[in-house]
Amino acid sequence: MSRQFRRSALIGSGVAAALTAGTILVACGGGGSSSAGSPKSELSIADSYIPLPAAPGGMAAGYLTVKNAGAGTDQLVKVSSPGAKSVTMHRSNENTMEEVDALDVPAHGTLALDRGGNHLMIMDWDKAPAVGDKLELDLTFAKGNTISVQVPVKPLTYRPGS
Ligand SMILES: [Cu+2]
Numbered sequence: 001m002s003r004q005f006r007r008s009a010l011i012g013s014g015v016a017a018a019l020t021a022g023t024i025l026v027a028c029g030g031g032g033s034s035s036a037g038s039p040k041s042e043l044s045i046a047d048s049y050i051p052l053p054a055a056p057g058g059m060a061a062g063y064l065t066v067k068n069a070g071a072g073t074d075q076l077v078k079v080s081s082p083g084a085k086s087v088t089m090h091r092s093n094e095n096t097m098e099e100v101d102a103l104d105v106p107a108h109g110t111l112a113l114d115r116g117g118n119h120l121m122i123m124d125w126d127k128a129p130a131v132g133d134k135l136e137l138d139l140t141f142a143k144g145n146t147i148s149v150q151v152p153v154k155p156l157t158y159r160p161g162s
Pocket residue numbers: 090097119120121
C-alpha cells in the first residue's frame with residue numbers, strides 16, 4: 001500500500017515538473033509549435049534466466065539485459081508474473097541490496113540485471129520451479145511499453161553463454 005502511494009506521489013511530482021517546464025517555455029516566448037516529445041526508447045530483452053532456487057520453491061533471482069536502441073532514456077518500473085505472486089527489483093551495492101521502484105535504462109545503452117549486481121527477486125511461485133521450466137515475466141517501462149518474456153529456469157551455477 002505504502003509503495004503504491006509513494007509511486008503515485010512520484011508521478012505527481014513529475015507532472016508538476018513538466019508543468020513548470022512548460023511555463024518556462026511560454027515565458028521565453030518560444031512561439032514555435034511544441035516540437036516532437038522526448039525521444040523514444042526502442043527496447044528488447046536478452047540473456048534472461050532464473051537460476052534454480054537453492055531451496056525448492058523458495059526465493060529465486062532473475063537476470064536479464066534490457067537493450068535500448070533508441071535515443072530516449074526509459075525506466076523499468078514494474079515486473080510481474082502470472083506464475084509468481086511477488087517479483088521485485090533490487091539494486092546491489094557491495095554486500096547489501098535494496099528494493100527499488102525503478103531502474104534506469106540509458107539511451108543507446110543497456111540495463112543489466114546480472115549476478116552480483118541489480119537483479120529481480122521472485123517469490124511465492126504458484127508451482128515450485130524445475131530446470132527447464134519457463135516463467136513469464138511482464139516488464140513495464142515508464143514510457144508505456146510492456147514486454148513479456150518467457151524466462152528459462154537454469155541450473156544454479158548457470159551463466160549466460162555457457
Ligand atoms: Cu535482492
